[in-house]
Amino acid sequence: MSQYDQLINTGRNDGCGGGTYYNSDSTYIWVGDTSNGFFRFLNIPVANGGTIDSAYIEFYTHDWGSSNNITCNIKATDEDSAAELPASSGTQTDPMARARTTASVSINIPATRNTKVTSGDIKSVIQEIVDRPGWSGGGNICIVIEAIGGSSQNDLQPYEYSSTKCMRLVINYTSTSTYTKSLEASASITKSNTDYGLKITKPTYEVDTDDNPSHFIFDSSLGTLKYFTTGSVDLELVDVEYQGSDSVAINHNLGYIPYVEVYVQNYLDEWEPCPSVGSGASVFWQLTYAITTTQIIFYASVYGDFTETFSFTFKYFIFKNELTF
Amino acid sequence: MSEYIIAATKSTYDVNTETDPNNFIFNSDYNTFKIIKNDLITCNVIGSTDNQVFTRAHNLPFTPLVNGFYKDGSSSLIIPINGVEVTMVPSGDVLVTTGIEFVSVKSDATNIYFTFNNSSVTAHTIKVRYFCLETI
Numbered sequence: 105m106s107q108y109d110q111l112i113n114t115g116r117n118d119g120c121g122g123g124t125y126y127n128s129d130s131t132y133i134w135v136g137d138t139s140n141g142f143f144r145f146l147n148i149p150v151a152n153g154g155t156i157d158s159a160y161i162e163f164y165t166h167d168w169g170s171s172n173n174i175t176c177n178i179k180a181t182d183e184d185s186a187a188e189l190p191a192s193s194g195t196q197t198d199p200m201a202r203a204r205t206t207a208s209v210s211i212n213i214p215a216t217r218n219t220k221v222t223s224g225d226i227k228s229v230i231q232e233i234v235d236r237p238g239w240s241g242g243g244n245i246c247i248v249i250e251a252i253g254g255s256s257q258n259d260l261q262p263y264e265y266s267s268t269k270c271m272r273l274v275i276n277y278t279s280t281s282t283y284t285k286s287l288e289a290s291a292s293i294t295k296s297n298t299d300y301g302l303k304i305t306k307p308t309y310e311v312d313t314d315d316n317p318s319h320f321i322f323d324s325s326l327g328t329l330k331y332f333t334t335g336s337v338d339l340e341l342v343d344v345e346y347q348g349s350d351s352v353a354i355n356h357n358l359g360y361i362p363y364v365e366v367y368v369q370n371y372l373d374e375w376e377p378c379p380s381v382g383s384g385a386s387v388f389w390q391l392t393y394a395i396t397t398t399q400i401i402f403y404a405s406v407y408g409d410f411t412e413t414f415s416f417t418f419k420y421f422i423f424k425n426e427l428t429f
Numbered sequence: 430m431s432e433y434i435i436a437a438t439k440s441t442y443d444v445n446t447e448t449d450p451n452n453f454i455f456n457s458d459y460n461t462f463k464i465i466k467n468d469l470i471t472c473n474v475i476g477s478t479d480n481q482v483f484t485r486a487h488n489l490p491f492t493p494l495v496n497g498f499y500k501d502g503s504s505s506l507i508i509p510i511n512g513v514e515v516t517m518v519p520s521g522d523v524l525v526t527t528g529i530e531f532v533s534v535k536s537d538a539t540n541i542y543f544t545f546n547n548s549s550v551t552a553h554t555i556k557v558r559y560f561c562l563e564t565i
Contacts, residue, residue, distance in 0.1 A: 304435065304457045317465040318491045318564035321457055322435075327464035329562075361507050363498075363560075379512045394506040395498070401506075427507055429469065429500040429556045 105157055108275040110145050115264045117144040118271060119189055121200050122251065128193045131265040132166055135213070136174040136257035141249035142199050143271040144186050150234045150277045151241045156227040157276040161247060164261045164269035167218040172256035175212050179204040179248045180229050184238030186246035204248055207232045211249070213258045220269075230275055247273060301325050329363060330424035339404050341414040348414075349405035355398060356422055363425040364400055366393050369417040371406075378402075378418065386410060393418065395427070434458050465489065466561035472543055474529060474553045479546040487561060492538050497559030499531050510534050529553050536565070 112118045119128040122138035135141045143161070150156070161178065165171065180186075182203040189199055207228035213221055226247075233245050249260075263270040301324035305311045309319040317326060333356075341348045356362060366378040368391050376382075379392035387408035394401050402418045435457040438444045442452040450459060472483040487493055498507045504527070512531055528549025534557075535542045543557055 302435075306460065316490050317463060318489075320463065321460050322455070323463060327467065329462050329464065364509075366509075379509060392509070392512045394508050394512070396505050396507070425464075427498055427558045429507075429558060 105276055105278050106149070108148055108150070108273070108277070111267070111272045112143055112145070112263045112270045113267075115262070116189060116191060117146070118142065118262045119193075123200065124195050124197055126190050126193060126196050126198065126200065128190050129264060130193070131262060132169050133260040133262045133271075134170065134257055135176055135249045135260060136170075136172065136251050137253075137255055138251055139257060140200060140251050141260060141271075142181075142189055142246055143249075143273070144189055144244060144246040145273045146244045147242050148234075148245055148275065149241050150230075150275065152234060152237075152239045154234055154241075155278045156231040156234065157278055158225050159227045159230045159273070159275040160225060161223045162272040162274070163221055164266070165213065165217055165219045165221065166259035166261050166265070169259035170257040171215050171217055172258050173212070173215040174254065174256050174258050175210060175252065177208045177248075177250040177252055178211050178223055178226050178229060179208050179250050180233050181205075181246040181248060182233075182236075183246070184236055185240075185243035187244075189246070199246065202246075204250065205229050205232045208250075213260075215258070218261075218269075227275075245273075247271070327425075332358075332362070332422045332424045334419070334421045336417055336419045337402060339402055339416045339418065341404060341406055343411060343413055344406055344408075345411045346409065347405075347407050349403070351401055351403045352418075353399045353401040354420070356400060357398065358422075358424075359397060361395050361397055361427040361429075363423040363427055364393070364395055365421040365423075366400075366402070367419045369419075371414060371416075375419070384408075387412075387414075389414070389416075391416060391418075393420075460563070462562040464560055464562065465493065468559060470543060470557050470559065472545060472555040472557060474545045474547045474555050476547055476550040476552050479548075480532070481545045481547065483543045483545075485541045485543070486539060487536065487541050489561060491564040492536055493541075493561035494563045494565050495534050495536050495541055495559055495561055497534055497543075497557050499555050499557045501527055501529050501553055501555055527551075527553060529555065531555075531557075534559065536561075 120133045120139050120141045133141045182205050209226045211223045261269045303311050303323045304321040306319055337352055339352045341350055367375050368378040369375050370382050381390050389406045392403050404416050406414050436444050437454045438447050439452050470485050474481055497510050500507055528547055530546040532544040
Protein backbone atom coordinates (compact mmCIF):
# COMPACT_ATOMS: atom_id res chain seq x y z
CA MET A 105 0.00 0.00 0.00
CA SER A 106 1.20 3.51 -0.78
CA GLN A 107 0.35 6.86 0.73
CA TYR A 108 -0.21 10.35 -0.61
CA ASP A 109 0.12 12.99 2.12
CA GLN A 110 0.03 16.62 1.12
CA LEU A 111 -0.76 20.05 2.60
CA ILE A 112 -2.13 22.83 0.46
CA ASN A 113 1.03 24.48 -0.84
CA THR A 114 -0.06 27.74 -2.49
CA GLY A 115 -2.63 30.34 -1.64
CA ARG A 116 -4.27 29.84 -4.98
CA ASN A 117 -5.14 26.24 -4.19
CA ASP A 118 -7.63 27.04 -1.45
CA GLY A 119 -10.52 29.46 -1.13
CA CYS A 120 -14.23 29.73 -0.36
CA GLY A 121 -17.38 31.00 -1.94
CA GLY A 122 -21.10 30.70 -2.39
CA GLY A 123 -23.51 31.79 -5.06
CA THR A 124 -21.66 34.15 -7.39
CA TYR A 125 -18.77 35.32 -5.23
CA TYR A 126 -15.47 33.49 -4.72
CA ASN A 127 -12.83 34.49 -2.19
CA SER A 128 -9.40 33.40 -3.33
CA ASP A 129 -6.91 35.17 -1.19
CA SER A 130 -8.47 35.82 2.18
CA THR A 131 -6.82 34.79 5.44
CA TYR A 132 -9.82 32.65 6.35
CA ILE A 133 -11.89 29.89 4.79
CA TRP A 134 -15.53 30.52 5.59
CA VAL A 135 -17.71 27.37 5.47
CA GLY A 136 -21.33 26.74 6.41
CA ASP A 137 -24.55 28.57 5.67
CA THR A 138 -24.13 29.15 1.93
CA SER A 139 -20.33 29.13 1.75
CA ASN A 140 -18.23 26.20 0.55
CA GLY A 141 -14.54 25.54 0.96
CA PHE A 142 -12.39 24.43 -1.99
CA PHE A 143 -8.98 22.73 -1.64
CA ARG A 144 -7.03 21.64 -4.73
CA PHE A 145 -4.35 18.94 -4.35
CA LEU A 146 -1.85 18.27 -7.13
CA ASN A 147 -0.01 15.32 -8.68
CA ILE A 148 -1.88 12.51 -7.01
CA PRO A 149 -0.09 9.34 -8.13
CA VAL A 150 -3.00 6.89 -7.93
CA ALA A 151 -3.43 5.04 -11.22
CA ASN A 152 -6.73 5.05 -13.03
CA GLY A 153 -8.95 2.53 -11.29
CA GLY A 154 -6.52 2.13 -8.40
CA THR A 155 -7.92 0.95 -5.07
CA ILE A 156 -8.37 3.62 -2.39
CA ASP A 157 -7.89 1.84 0.93
CA SER A 158 -8.60 4.88 3.05
CA ALA A 159 -8.48 8.66 2.87
CA TYR A 160 -9.13 11.62 5.08
CA ILE A 161 -8.70 15.35 5.35
CA GLU A 162 -7.30 17.25 8.26
CA PHE A 163 -7.54 20.97 8.99
CA TYR A 164 -7.68 23.53 11.80
CA THR A 165 -10.48 25.81 12.85
CA HIS A 166 -9.45 29.44 12.94
CA ASP A 167 -8.32 31.31 16.01
CA TRP A 168 -10.58 34.25 15.20
CA GLY A 169 -13.76 34.97 13.22
CA SER A 170 -16.87 32.83 13.22
CA SER A 171 -16.82 29.79 15.44
CA ASN A 172 -19.95 27.68 15.34
CA ASN A 173 -20.63 23.98 15.47
CA ILE A 174 -21.67 23.07 11.97
CA THR A 175 -22.09 20.01 9.77
CA CYS A 176 -21.02 19.91 6.15
CA ASN A 177 -20.46 17.36 3.41
CA ILE A 178 -17.09 16.42 2.01
CA LYS A 179 -17.11 15.95 -1.74
CA ALA A 180 -14.79 16.63 -4.67
CA THR A 181 -15.32 18.51 -7.89
CA ASP A 182 -16.24 15.93 -10.52
CA GLU A 183 -13.33 16.46 -12.92
CA ASP A 184 -10.81 14.17 -14.64
CA SER A 185 -8.11 16.44 -13.23
CA ALA A 186 -9.20 19.47 -11.24
CA ALA A 187 -8.66 22.72 -13.08
CA GLU A 188 -7.01 25.69 -11.41
CA LEU A 189 -9.07 27.69 -8.96
CA PRO A 190 -9.67 31.38 -9.75
CA ALA A 191 -6.60 33.51 -9.28
CA SER A 192 -8.36 36.39 -7.55
CA SER A 193 -11.43 37.19 -5.49
CA GLY A 194 -14.53 38.58 -7.13
CA THR A 195 -17.95 37.98 -8.57
CA GLN A 196 -17.78 34.69 -10.44
CA THR A 197 -19.47 31.31 -10.40
CA ASP A 198 -16.31 29.22 -10.62
CA PRO A 199 -15.60 26.94 -8.82
CA MET A 200 -19.02 26.82 -7.13
CA ALA A 201 -20.69 25.82 -10.38
CA ARG A 202 -18.43 22.83 -10.98
CA ALA A 203 -20.19 19.46 -10.73
CA ARG A 204 -19.40 17.48 -7.61
CA THR A 205 -19.08 13.82 -6.80
CA THR A 206 -22.08 11.71 -5.92
CA ALA A 207 -20.05 10.26 -3.09
CA SER A 208 -20.26 12.38 0.02
CA VAL A 209 -19.07 12.10 3.62
CA SER A 210 -20.50 14.15 6.42
CA ILE A 211 -18.22 16.06 8.77
CA ASN A 212 -18.83 17.97 11.98
CA ILE A 213 -16.72 21.08 12.61
CA PRO A 214 -16.70 22.02 16.27
CA ALA A 215 -17.14 25.49 17.73
CA THR A 216 -13.70 25.56 19.25
CA ARG A 217 -10.89 27.76 17.98
CA ASN A 218 -7.60 26.59 16.59
CA THR A 219 -8.69 22.96 16.81
CA LYS A 220 -7.48 20.19 14.53
CA VAL A 221 -10.30 18.39 12.78
CA THR A 222 -9.85 15.03 11.14
CA SER A 223 -12.55 13.73 8.84
CA GLY A 224 -13.91 10.25 8.64
CA ASP A 225 -12.92 7.98 5.78
CA ILE A 226 -13.54 9.75 2.48
CA LYS A 227 -12.24 6.93 0.29
CA SER A 228 -15.57 6.77 -1.57
CA VAL A 229 -15.07 10.37 -2.71
CA ILE A 230 -11.51 9.76 -3.91
CA GLN A 231 -12.46 6.41 -5.48
CA GLU A 232 -15.16 8.08 -7.55
CA ILE A 233 -12.59 10.45 -9.02
CA VAL A 234 -9.88 7.90 -9.81
CA ASP A 235 -12.51 5.62 -11.37
CA ARG A 236 -13.41 8.28 -13.91
CA PRO A 237 -12.38 7.06 -17.40
CA GLY A 238 -10.44 10.25 -17.92
CA TRP A 239 -8.44 10.09 -14.71
CA SER A 240 -4.77 9.25 -14.89
CA GLY A 241 -2.04 9.06 -12.30
CA GLY A 242 -0.54 12.46 -11.58
CA GLY A 243 -3.90 14.25 -11.83
CA ASN A 244 -5.35 16.82 -9.44
CA ILE A 245 -8.32 16.56 -7.04
CA CYS A 246 -10.27 19.49 -5.62
CA ILE A 247 -11.86 18.65 -2.24
CA VAL A 248 -15.06 20.54 -1.39
CA ILE A 249 -16.41 21.19 2.09
CA GLU A 250 -19.96 21.70 1.03
CA ALA A 251 -22.41 23.79 2.99
CA ILE A 252 -25.71 22.06 3.60
CA GLY A 253 -27.76 25.05 4.80
CA GLY A 254 -28.43 26.52 8.18
CA SER A 255 -27.41 29.96 9.29
CA SER A 256 -24.12 29.27 11.07
CA GLN A 257 -20.60 29.41 9.78
CA ASN A 258 -17.16 28.39 10.90
CA ASP A 259 -13.80 29.67 9.78
CA LEU A 260 -10.87 27.42 8.82
CA GLN A 261 -7.21 28.33 8.50
CA PRO A 262 -6.10 28.76 4.85
CA TYR A 263 -2.59 28.56 3.45
CA GLU A 264 -2.39 32.35 3.50
CA TYR A 265 -2.79 32.24 7.27
CA SER A 266 -0.80 29.12 8.15
CA SER A 267 1.18 26.90 5.87
CA THR A 268 1.20 24.16 8.52
CA LYS A 269 -2.44 24.27 9.70
CA CYS A 270 -4.05 24.53 6.30
CA MET A 271 -5.95 21.68 4.67
CA ARG A 272 -4.16 18.33 4.44
CA LEU A 273 -5.17 15.33 2.35
CA VAL A 274 -4.00 11.81 3.08
CA ILE A 275 -4.76 8.93 0.71
CA ASN A 276 -3.76 5.33 1.33
CA TYR A 277 -4.02 3.37 -1.88
CA THR A 278 -3.07 0.14 -3.57
CA SER A 279 -2.30 0.43 -7.25
CA THR A 280 0.47 0.85 -9.68
CA SER A 281 1.86 4.21 -8.85
CA THR A 282 2.17 6.29 -11.96
CA TYR A 283 3.16 9.82 -12.52
CA THR A 284 2.93 11.38 -15.93
CA LYS A 285 5.29 14.13 -16.80
CA SER A 286 6.03 15.61 -20.17
CA LEU A 287 9.66 15.51 -21.10
CA GLU A 288 11.52 16.97 -24.01
CA ALA A 289 14.57 15.22 -25.35
CA SER A 290 17.11 16.25 -27.90
CA ALA A 291 20.03 14.50 -29.50
CA SER A 292 22.79 15.43 -31.86
CA ILE A 293 25.20 13.45 -33.98
CA THR A 294 28.64 14.47 -32.94
CA LYS A 295 30.39 12.67 -35.82
CA SER A 296 28.16 14.12 -38.49
CA ASN A 297 30.86 14.00 -41.13
CA THR A 298 31.33 10.26 -40.80
CA ASP A 299 29.76 8.21 -43.57
CA TYR A 300 29.82 4.53 -42.72
CA GLY A 301 28.26 3.34 -45.99
CA LEU A 302 27.26 -0.23 -46.70
CA LYS A 303 29.71 -3.12 -46.65
CA ILE A 304 29.11 -6.83 -47.19
CA THR A 305 32.02 -9.21 -46.80
CA LYS A 306 32.50 -12.61 -48.31
CA PRO A 307 32.03 -15.53 -45.89
CA THR A 308 34.64 -15.82 -43.11
CA TYR A 309 35.74 -12.16 -43.33
CA GLU A 310 34.95 -9.65 -40.58
CA VAL A 311 33.10 -6.66 -41.99
CA ASP A 312 34.14 -4.33 -39.17
CA THR A 313 37.86 -4.83 -39.51
CA ASP A 314 38.68 -6.17 -42.98
CA ASP A 315 40.23 -3.63 -45.34
CA ASN A 316 41.10 -5.85 -48.29
CA PRO A 317 38.77 -4.84 -51.15
CA SER A 318 38.86 -8.33 -52.61
CA HIS A 319 37.21 -9.68 -49.45
CA PHE A 320 34.03 -7.71 -50.01
CA ILE A 321 30.95 -8.67 -51.98
CA PHE A 322 29.92 -5.05 -51.87
CA ASP A 323 31.51 -1.91 -50.49
CA SER A 324 29.79 1.42 -51.07
CA SER A 325 33.13 3.21 -50.84
CA LEU A 326 34.12 1.50 -54.11
CA GLY A 327 32.51 2.10 -57.45
CA THR A 328 30.88 -0.64 -59.48
CA LEU A 329 30.25 -1.19 -63.14
CA LYS A 330 26.77 0.23 -63.73
CA TYR A 331 25.09 -1.90 -66.33
CA PHE A 332 23.08 0.26 -68.72
CA THR A 333 21.84 -1.83 -71.61
CA THR A 334 22.59 -4.74 -73.88
CA GLY A 335 21.88 -5.72 -77.45
CA SER A 336 23.18 -7.61 -80.41
CA VAL A 337 24.04 -6.78 -83.99
CA ASP A 338 24.74 -9.03 -86.98
CA LEU A 339 27.51 -8.44 -89.50
CA GLU A 340 27.45 -10.46 -92.70
CA LEU A 341 30.25 -10.63 -95.27
CA VAL A 342 28.56 -11.77 -98.48
CA ASP A 343 30.26 -13.84 -101.17
CA VAL A 344 33.75 -13.09 -100.00
CA GLU A 345 36.46 -14.04 -102.46
CA TYR A 346 39.78 -14.63 -100.73
CA GLN A 347 39.54 -11.51 -98.54
CA GLY A 348 36.70 -9.37 -97.24
CA SER A 349 35.80 -7.02 -94.43
CA ASP A 350 33.00 -4.81 -93.22
CA SER A 351 31.71 -2.89 -90.22
CA VAL A 352 28.43 -2.05 -88.55
CA ALA A 353 27.64 0.53 -85.90
CA ILE A 354 25.00 1.08 -83.25
CA ASN A 355 24.22 4.39 -81.51
CA HIS A 356 24.41 4.50 -77.72
CA ASN A 357 23.43 8.21 -77.42
CA LEU A 358 25.20 8.63 -74.07
CA GLY A 359 27.22 11.65 -75.16
CA TYR A 360 30.39 10.28 -73.62
CA ILE A 361 32.61 7.24 -74.12
CA PRO A 362 31.10 4.38 -72.15
CA TYR A 363 32.70 1.26 -70.72
CA VAL A 364 31.71 -1.61 -73.05
CA GLU A 365 32.03 -5.40 -73.02
CA VAL A 366 31.50 -7.37 -76.24
CA TYR A 367 31.19 -11.06 -77.05
CA VAL A 368 31.00 -12.45 -80.56
CA GLN A 369 29.65 -15.58 -82.16
CA ASN A 370 32.41 -16.62 -84.48
CA TYR A 371 32.62 -18.58 -87.70
CA LEU A 372 32.29 -21.88 -85.78
CA ASP A 373 29.15 -20.62 -83.91
CA GLU A 374 31.11 -20.36 -80.66
CA TRP A 375 30.77 -17.36 -78.33
CA GLU A 376 34.02 -15.75 -77.27
CA PRO A 377 35.19 -12.39 -75.90
CA CYS A 378 35.77 -9.73 -78.51
CA PRO A 379 38.30 -8.70 -79.83
CA SER A 380 39.16 -12.12 -81.17
CA VAL A 381 41.21 -13.81 -83.81
CA GLY A 382 40.53 -17.30 -85.12
CA SER A 383 40.92 -19.70 -87.95
CA GLY A 384 39.35 -22.72 -89.54
CA ALA A 385 40.59 -25.22 -92.14
CA SER A 386 40.90 -22.60 -94.86
CA VAL A 387 39.84 -19.36 -93.25
CA PHE A 388 41.29 -16.75 -90.89
CA TRP A 389 39.18 -14.02 -89.24
CA GLN A 390 39.67 -10.95 -87.09
CA LEU A 391 36.90 -9.34 -85.03
CA THR A 392 37.07 -6.19 -82.97
CA TYR A 393 35.22 -3.02 -82.04
CA ALA A 394 35.82 0.64 -81.23
CA ILE A 395 33.91 3.15 -79.12
CA THR A 396 33.18 6.82 -79.75
CA THR A 397 31.04 9.33 -77.87
CA THR A 398 28.04 8.36 -79.98
CA GLN A 399 28.59 4.87 -81.37
CA ILE A 400 30.01 1.42 -80.99
CA ILE A 401 31.49 0.20 -84.27
CA PHE A 402 32.00 -3.52 -84.88
CA TYR A 403 34.54 -4.78 -87.43
CA ALA A 404 35.06 -8.15 -89.09
CA SER A 405 37.68 -9.28 -91.59
CA VAL A 406 38.21 -12.71 -93.16
CA TYR A 407 40.88 -14.27 -95.34
CA GLY A 408 40.91 -17.63 -97.06
CA ASP A 409 40.81 -19.74 -100.13
CA PHE A 410 37.07 -19.61 -100.77
CA THR A 411 34.08 -17.79 -102.12
CA GLU A 412 31.66 -17.76 -99.27
CA THR A 413 29.32 -15.71 -97.02
CA PHE A 414 30.31 -15.23 -93.37
CA SER A 415 27.99 -14.12 -90.55
CA PHE A 416 29.03 -12.84 -87.13
CA THR A 417 26.81 -11.78 -84.23
CA PHE A 418 28.16 -9.27 -81.74
CA LYS A 419 26.57 -9.16 -78.29
CA TYR A 420 27.37 -5.92 -76.50
CA PHE A 421 26.93 -4.77 -72.90
CA ILE A 422 27.07 -1.03 -72.29
CA PHE A 423 27.81 0.37 -68.83
CA LYS A 424 27.16 3.88 -67.58
CA ASN A 425 30.78 4.18 -66.48
CA GLU A 426 32.61 6.82 -68.47
CA LEU A 427 36.03 6.34 -70.03
CA THR A 428 38.05 9.54 -69.73
CA PHE A 429 41.46 10.16 -71.26
CA MET B 430 22.77 -19.29 -49.30
CA SER B 431 22.82 -16.83 -46.44
CA GLU B 432 19.94 -16.68 -43.98
CA TYR B 433 19.42 -12.99 -44.70
CA ILE B 434 20.43 -11.13 -47.85
CA ILE B 435 20.21 -7.68 -49.34
CA ALA B 436 18.63 -7.98 -52.73
CA ALA B 437 16.91 -5.89 -55.38
CA THR B 438 15.14 -7.49 -58.31
CA LYS B 439 14.53 -6.11 -61.73
CA SER B 440 11.10 -4.66 -62.38
CA THR B 441 8.22 -7.20 -62.33
CA TYR B 442 10.16 -9.82 -60.32
CA ASP B 443 9.26 -10.67 -56.70
CA VAL B 444 12.30 -10.20 -54.50
CA ASN B 445 10.88 -12.60 -51.89
CA THR B 446 10.57 -15.56 -54.23
CA GLU B 447 12.86 -14.96 -57.21
CA THR B 448 15.71 -17.46 -57.54
CA ASP B 449 17.18 -16.71 -60.98
CA PRO B 450 20.33 -14.61 -60.46
CA ASN B 451 19.77 -12.92 -63.83
CA ASN B 452 16.60 -11.31 -62.53
CA PHE B 453 18.38 -9.44 -59.72
CA ILE B 454 19.89 -5.98 -59.92
CA PHE B 455 21.79 -6.75 -56.73
CA ASN B 456 21.97 -9.83 -54.54
CA SER B 457 24.42 -10.07 -51.65
CA ASP B 458 24.70 -13.84 -52.16
CA TYR B 459 26.76 -13.07 -55.28
CA ASN B 460 29.99 -11.19 -55.55
CA THR B 461 30.19 -7.98 -57.60
CA PHE B 462 32.91 -6.52 -59.76
CA LYS B 463 34.04 -3.57 -57.66
CA ILE B 464 36.13 -0.85 -59.26
CA ILE B 465 38.96 -1.17 -56.80
CA LYS B 466 41.29 0.96 -58.88
CA ASN B 467 40.54 3.23 -61.84
CA ASP B 468 43.53 4.95 -63.33
CA LEU B 469 45.15 6.33 -66.47
CA ILE B 470 48.63 5.57 -67.79
CA THR B 471 50.38 7.36 -70.63
CA CYS B 472 52.66 5.18 -72.77
CA ASN B 473 55.13 6.79 -75.15
CA VAL B 474 55.41 4.07 -77.81
CA ILE B 475 58.47 4.39 -80.03
CA GLY B 476 58.41 3.61 -83.76
CA SER B 477 59.10 0.32 -85.52
CA THR B 478 59.35 -1.72 -82.31
CA ASP B 479 57.23 -4.60 -81.01
CA ASN B 480 56.72 -5.84 -77.46
CA GLN B 481 57.11 -2.50 -75.76
CA VAL B 482 56.15 -3.07 -72.12
CA PHE B 483 55.03 -0.30 -69.76
CA THR B 484 54.84 -1.17 -66.08
CA ARG B 485 52.67 0.36 -63.39
CA ALA B 486 52.61 -0.75 -59.72
CA HIS B 487 49.04 -1.41 -58.59
CA ASN B 488 49.75 -1.29 -54.82
CA LEU B 489 46.97 -3.76 -54.08
CA PRO B 490 47.26 -6.67 -51.63
CA PHE B 491 46.30 -9.15 -54.37
CA THR B 492 46.76 -9.79 -58.08
CA PRO B 493 43.97 -7.87 -59.80
CA LEU B 494 41.83 -8.68 -62.78
CA VAL B 495 42.44 -5.73 -65.14
CA ASN B 496 40.47 -4.41 -68.06
CA GLY B 497 41.30 -1.35 -70.12
CA PHE B 498 40.86 0.72 -73.26
CA TYR B 499 43.30 2.87 -75.16
CA LYS B 500 43.21 6.09 -77.10
CA ASP B 501 45.91 6.93 -79.65
CA GLY B 502 46.76 10.61 -79.79
CA SER B 503 43.85 12.70 -81.04
CA SER B 504 41.91 9.78 -82.53
CA SER B 505 38.22 9.69 -81.68
CA LEU B 506 38.25 5.88 -81.49
CA ILE B 507 38.63 4.02 -78.22
CA ILE B 508 40.00 0.53 -78.67
CA PRO B 509 39.81 -2.40 -76.21
CA ILE B 510 42.77 -4.43 -75.03
CA ASN B 511 43.91 -7.01 -77.57
CA GLY B 512 42.10 -5.02 -80.24
CA VAL B 513 43.42 -6.56 -83.36
CA GLU B 514 44.44 -4.35 -86.18
CA VAL B 515 41.87 -5.30 -88.73
CA THR B 516 42.85 -4.84 -92.33
CA MET B 517 39.74 -3.69 -94.07
CA VAL B 518 38.97 -4.48 -97.69
CA PRO B 519 37.64 -2.73 -99.70
CA SER B 520 39.22 0.54 -98.66
CA GLY B 521 35.86 2.18 -98.00
CA ASP B 522 35.57 0.09 -94.86
CA VAL B 523 38.98 1.01 -93.56
CA LEU B 524 39.41 1.01 -89.81
CA VAL B 525 41.90 3.77 -89.30
CA THR B 526 45.06 2.04 -88.32
CA THR B 527 48.18 3.68 -87.15
CA GLY B 528 50.44 0.68 -86.80
CA ILE B 529 49.69 0.45 -83.08
CA GLU B 530 48.60 -2.86 -81.63
CA PHE B 531 47.60 -3.08 -77.99
CA VAL B 532 48.88 -6.60 -77.46
CA SER B 533 48.05 -7.35 -73.86
CA VAL B 534 47.54 -6.31 -70.27
CA LYS B 535 49.01 -8.62 -67.67
CA SER B 536 49.22 -8.40 -63.90
CA ASP B 537 51.01 -10.06 -61.03
CA ALA B 538 51.13 -9.50 -57.30
CA THR B 539 52.95 -6.18 -57.73
CA ASN B 540 52.52 -4.69 -61.18
CA ILE B 541 50.36 -4.26 -64.25
CA TYR B 542 52.11 -4.65 -67.61
CA PHE B 543 50.85 -2.94 -70.79
CA THR B 544 52.39 -4.27 -74.02
CA PHE B 545 52.30 -2.56 -77.43
CA ASN B 546 53.56 -3.28 -80.92
CA ASN B 547 54.23 -0.43 -83.30
CA SER B 548 54.73 -1.34 -86.93
CA SER B 549 54.93 2.27 -88.06
CA VAL B 550 58.05 4.39 -87.95
CA THR B 551 56.17 7.09 -86.07
CA ALA B 552 56.19 7.31 -82.29
CA HIS B 553 52.76 7.46 -80.59
CA THR B 554 51.46 8.78 -77.31
CA ILE B 555 48.98 6.22 -76.05
CA LYS B 556 46.70 6.72 -73.08
CA VAL B 557 45.22 3.67 -71.39
CA ARG B 558 42.24 3.88 -69.04
CA TYR B 559 42.32 0.74 -66.90
CA PHE B 560 40.16 -0.75 -64.17
CA CYS B 561 41.20 -3.21 -61.43
CA LEU B 562 38.02 -5.11 -60.75
CA GLU B 563 38.68 -8.12 -58.55
CA THR B 564 41.31 -10.53 -57.37
CA ILE B 565 42.38 -13.22 -59.75
